[in-house]
Amino acid sequence: MYQQKIDDRQETMSPFGRSTGHAAGLVAAASLLVCVVTYACLWTSTVPGASFAVRPTPSVTTIEHGDELQVVLRRASMGNKTVIITVINSAYVEEDGMLDLFLRSMREGEDTEYLIKHVLLVAADAVAFKRCELLRLNCYRLVTEGVEFSEEAIYESEDFIKMMWRRTLFLGDVLRHGYNFIFTDMDVMWLRDPLPKLNNDGEDMQISCDSYNGNPTDEHNPFNTGFYMVVSNNKTIALFDEWYGKRHNATGKDQDVLSQMRYEGVFRRLGMKVRFLDTLHFSGFCQDSRDFREVRTVHANCCRLVKAKLSELTDVLEVWKRFNRTANATWPAHKICHEAWETDVSKYELQLLLNRISMENKTLVISFLNMDQAAENGMLDLFLKSLRQGGDTEPLIKHLLFAAADRVAFDQCKLLKLRCYRLLTYGVDFSKEPPFTAEELNRMMWRRVQFLGDVLKLGYSFVSTNVDVMWLRNPFARLGNRSEDVQMSCDSHNIVDVGFYFAASSSRTAALFDTWYDYQYNYPGMKEDDVLRRMRSDGVFRKLGVRVRCLDALYFGGGFCQGGGDVREAITVHANCCRDEKAKLAGLASALDVWKSSGGGTVGWPEHKACT
Known part of the structure; x- marks a missing residue:
């Protein structure tokens, strides 16, 4: 043994000494070598x-x-x-x-x-x-x-x-x-x-x-x-x-x-x-x-x-051992491993990551990412382009955490030297090729809600943003040091939009996210944003004492649902009311170009015909 x-790459060289034996010794050594080689060949061919x-x-x-x-x-x-x-x-x-x-x-x-x-x-x-x-x-x-x-x-x-x-x-x-x-x-x-399957x-x-x-x-x-x-x-x-x-x-x-x-x-x-x-x-x-x-x-x-x-x-x-050589046997569910991701160890490591990424006031930006969005010249690239070209937004990239739903998205995130977290959805493999079932997608959405609740419980506030939101200006001046627990983008009828919102860490918001996650069981199959709207109409916000503000549409209302808005004042533009990814990309790229070329003048947003 x-x-x-x-402790480094140096190695101590110990060269062999040269033999000075008699000729008979050399002959004996040569004979021994022949025997060894012959034995090795026989051994290799019979194992x-x-x-x-x-x-x-x-x-x-x-x-x-x-x-x-x-x-x-x-x-x-x-x-x-x-x-x-x-x-x-x-x-x-x-x-x-x-x-x-x-x-x-x-x-x-x-x-x-x-x-x-x-x-x-x-x-x-x-x-x-x-x-x-x-x-x-x-x-x-x-x-x-x-x-x-x-x-x-x-x-x-x-x-x-x-x-x-x-x-x-x-x-x-x-x-x-x-x-x-x-x-x-x-x-x-x-x-x-495994060796026959590794035949070189x-x-x-x-x-x-x-x-x-x-x-x-x-x-x-x-x-x-x-x-x-x-x-x-x-x-x-x-x-x-x-x-x-x-x-x-x-x-x-x-x-x-x-x-x-x-x-x-x-x-x-x-x-x-x-x-x-x-x-x-x-x-x-x-x-x-x-x-x-x-x-x-x-x-x-x-x-x-x-x-x-x-x-x-x-x-x-x-x-x-029990079902070997049976084609239709099934592997056991990996329930214990799935549950292990929810242990305190996981949350401790998440806390270390949040501490590295967050601003001095323990606030960060969180976005969710999948393989389609992470593809070259896809939504992720356009999202980052808006941050790099926006007004006072580029410094925010170092405070941005991407929660990747699959290994491909996670690898691409790492490749771009961003701050990345691998978010697993238990029982669903999002590394496989799409399409995914409605149930699988719904489970992923609820995993996001659970994850964001964990962030709040660890004492961190956040802005949650979809990658189909263009950041044209730094939003924190408008979010400010206000007393509201949650500030959400809304449409003209004050219907909340979970594509962009701010949540301050407190016992109230932690309770809100726990309730939100549990509320899904009251409305099976309903999407998480629809459940949140139902909670609002049911008076859950008031019961929990959560103060909610709808963000001014002048600044955060330049979404595809409403259109219009003042280019000179817009802080974000969201490709809501648009289902097709290609249409979103085209519409957001056009909106970003219009904003860049406006020069502070009065211009209108482009029409989003591909999304209608």
Whole structure:
């Protein structure tokens, strides 16, 4: 068992000494070498998964000295210099914990038990290392100066992100030593030998996906670094060096940075061939496999806490064993994982994010985003254009939080270096291709209400704005330090519009949002804005003591419903009363151009014929 101390990229070289033995010794050594090579060839051709092959890349830059990592890699690797790597800490190695379940899946899976001897467990703390030694597995102690990962690293927490970057550095070193690897998170169940499905066809990297769009070469697949294979060559070494080098300028975890690099064309620039793995074979909680007979691995992605993952994966393993080779069996619902997103841990991390984004008075701007709106030259781009070109609005971008409904929108948000939050709607996968059912969309709308209520309870006030609202001027001068709890845009009949409104954090507004969320059950299927209007007519605002003001239509009334309004006074323009996204884009772009060219003169808004 070995230890490695990492605090920079320097390595201690230990070159082999030259032998000065007699000729007889050389002959004996040569004979031994022939025997070893012959045995290795026979072994490689007879082990399970022998169809799995990695094409050698002669141009790879390797480290050939006898360091500790080299020794343990040699011991754990297969005949083709491929090793399976996973990272463990003390939270994973408790008795009947994640490590035990991971090993159980490999022992009980189809043709997977033989792979255990090729798994290298990289221990992030001393407790995990000792447990690994006790189990007589291939163990490696990864020490990082000043950091001890001895507790559970909560998903997307600061410690979690540190752990991920240490992992990236280590995996780059494995490639530099000339070894290919299959990296697997500990929360991945190996139900069948995955190697036949990773039979290399010249790919440099093969990576799992949260959801799969049907095209194995499409870089828009939302990938997940919880399970992937990398071949050691100069291209992949360069990728990991560049990836790790971006850690200081990163706003998120390592996977987010790699996703951003992907959109910037790093795979093409390095000449890499990348394959995105079908969730039919390599599934997860984000998108279950469609067929029990085909699944190879199951990843507890879209799940936050170790306890929740452990419970859900145990259920998965039991169900798979019971219904294996049955086409129409169904996976268990991931209810515990869905509920884990609502724990105090989630709200604590949200509070840290809100604290970074908000203004000094604990106010921020919140908008919601999906993949269609985040598309290139789409609604998000136009929304940001209005903020950059509006009057005194560009500084507000740093106080703007985008809550992304799906992984594609989240990745695009990160790519644009915005402030992003991944908002999951329990039981609905918004990473799949639209259209979505009315029920799914309704659930997403109510998830937004719940999220905004959480923001208020954490002590933060907000302006909620749709991305189809153009910000022409800074609205805070008109919102001001007023006594109202809620200020909402309204039409000419004072009917509230939830496309733009301000809510001040207080016990009254927190109670209002709780009541709003619960009120949906009184009117099943009704949209959230219609429910709010019903609450208003039912006198709920008065009962809760909530003071509400309808914003002056002169400033916040330049919506498509009303038309008209004074271009010289307008603060926002909302593409309400318009259902078609293309029509909204055209109408808002035209409105923005008119406002820019008005020069303070008296001009009228363009007609919105495409929306009628």
